[in-house]
Amino acid sequence: MSELNLVLLGPPGSGKGTQGERLQEDLRLPYYATGDILRAAVRDETELGRSAKQYMDRGDLVPDELIVDMIGERIGSEEAADGFILDGFPRTVPQAEALAKKLGELGRELTGVLLIDAGDDEVVRRLGGRRTCTEGGHVFHVEFHPPKQEGVCDVDGSELIVRDDDEPEVIRHRLEQYHEKTAPLIDFYDHQSLLRRIDGAAAPGDVADEVERTLATLKLEADEAI
DSSP states (O other), X not given: OOOEEEEEEOOTTSSHHHHHHHHHHHHTOOEEEHHHHHHHHHHTTOHHHHHHHHHHHHTOOOOHHHHHHHHHHHHTSGGGTTEEEEESOOOSHHHHHHXXXXXXXXXXXXXXXXXXXXXXXXXXXXXHTEEEETTTOOEEETTTBOOSBTTBOTTTOOBEEOOGGGSHHHHHHHHHHIIXXXXXXXXXXXXXXXXXXXXXXXXXXXXXXXXXXXXHHHHHHHHHHO
8 A cells, every 4th residue: 555545534522533643653644633723723823713713612614715725735745645644624525525636636545534433422421521721732531531630731730621612512513513514424435435434432442453453454455456
């Protein structure tokens, strides 16, 4: 397999970020989490950040025109020559079509789409308990990864807060947005035989094992197709 171009798909809080970071380390590929990129743009008050903030604070999807060019620039860069991992893009069928067009222009294609799935109640439980530090963005969880001192980051001692998009009403709205606009991608990629389903409700280590097995299968299929 000459390159490995992956999309991580699934609802917010399904564990895509955790698995994406593991894959980045294991595969030595650039990991593009659009949520992180957008939040950095908001923090730095760039033009993109100012435009995106009003949507993100409501839990709405950022419009395509603010996202597609940003992603296209990254997947076309030298650092992504051997492949990439996308998390948070595409989120709609039009975005998926735009991604396919961009990859076609580059003479490339997706290797696979990993659907890491979890139910709505589990998502609310996970995201509603997250606490993020104001200084370095380090993330804790009141149940799964509590700080040593309540409300204080273990790493830099800054205050831990509930991010606007981790408020319960925003989480529910984000899930509504996912089911309405992003879930159609499941059929979109399934019809192209790109989709691979993984149980995101399992323990992170078990999910990682399943991801590893799935990638091994993708590699075998690619090698057999040569």
